[in-house]
Amino acid sequence: MGFSGHLVFARSNRPLLEAPVFDSLDEELKATVHTWESRSGGWQTLQNEPGTWDNADLPALVEWSNAPACVADVSDSSLALVTGLDTTGQRWQAWLNLDIAARLLAEEPEDLEDQLLWLDTPEFHEAVRRKRAELDAEIPADAEGAVAWAAAAGVPVTPETTRIEELLRSHETFAEDLFSTLLDQLGFPQATQAFN
Numbered sequence: 011m012g013f014s015g016h017l018v019f020a021r022s023n024r025p026l027l028e029a030p031v032f033d034s035l036d037e038e039l040k041a042t043v044h045t046w047e048s049r050s051g052g053w054q055t056l057q058n059e060p061g062t063w064d065n066a067d068l069p070a071l072v073e074w075s076n077a078p079a080c081v082a083d084v085s086d087s088s089l090a091l092v093t094g095l096d097t098t099g100q101r102w103q104a105w106l107n108l109d110i111a112a113r114l115l116a117e118e119p120e121d122l123e124d125q126l127l128w129l130d131t132p133e134f135h136e137a138v139r140r141k142r143a144e145l146d147a148e149i150p151a152d153a154e155g156a157v158a159w160a161a162a163a164g165v166p167v168t169p170e171t172t173r174i175e176e177l178l179r180s181h182e183t184f185a186e187d188l189f190s191t192l193l194d195q196l197g198f199p200q201a202t203q204a205f206n
Contacts, residue, residue: 012086012088012184013084013086013184014085014087015057015058015060015062015063016024016060016062016081016082016084017046017056017058017080017090017186018055018056018058018063018078018080019053019054019056020053020054020077021053021078022077026054027040027043027056028076029075030060030070030074031070031074039061042058042059043059044056047190047202049193049198049199050202051133055190056129058108063081065093067081068080068093070152072095076113077179078095078097078160078163080092080159082106082186084186085185087184087185087186088107088110089105089111089114089185090106090107090186091103091111092156092189092192094156096159098162101155101193102159103152104149104152104153104155104156105145106177106188106189107181107188108144108145108181112139112145113138116134116137116140146179149178149179150175153172153174156174156196156205157169157196160197160198165197165198166197167197169196174195177191
């Protein structure tokens with residue numbers, strides 16, 4: 011069984027767990043949040059269990075840190091939805107492990123009685139193919155958003171959008187690894203430590 015939860019990436023001179031967005035967590039929940047990666051320049055990634063992060067926390071974290079931030083909502087290590095936000099309110103999103111996301115997001119018939127039986131039908135595979143094509147069509151805009159977000163974060167090297175597109179179309183066994191690779195390819199400093 012893989013990891014489900016959130017990987018929160020932001021910059022701070024202090025431990026990221028000191029951000030006010032985590033103040034509402036009781037001590038027991040706070041103890042489940044730990045540093046996943048650190049990168050030079052104050053960039054940190056926290057690994058949060060389910061129930062310790064809310065979508066409304068991202069704008070608050072960006073405001074507190076005065077720097078762009080992003081979060082990967084990871085499901086069983088198999089896929090992730092990454093949402094980035096910069097200090098001007100510009101937002102971007104991208105799926106990691108697109109094929110798995112397409113299977114999850116494929117539109118089910120309204121009269122579906124047994125999901126397990128549907129998963130082995132030609133109609134299911136066609137629905138997945140349509141959803142995959144739909145998600146794939148969004149990749150160029152997703153990649154542009156990610157590159158613009160990295161530039162707003164002050165990344166010194168402007169990454170090639172085509173390389174980011176390739177990464178968004180790729181597959182890794184662990185979505186967390188793909189998230190780390192995305193940050194690398196966007197030009198953030200290499201991770202100095204990682205805990206899995």
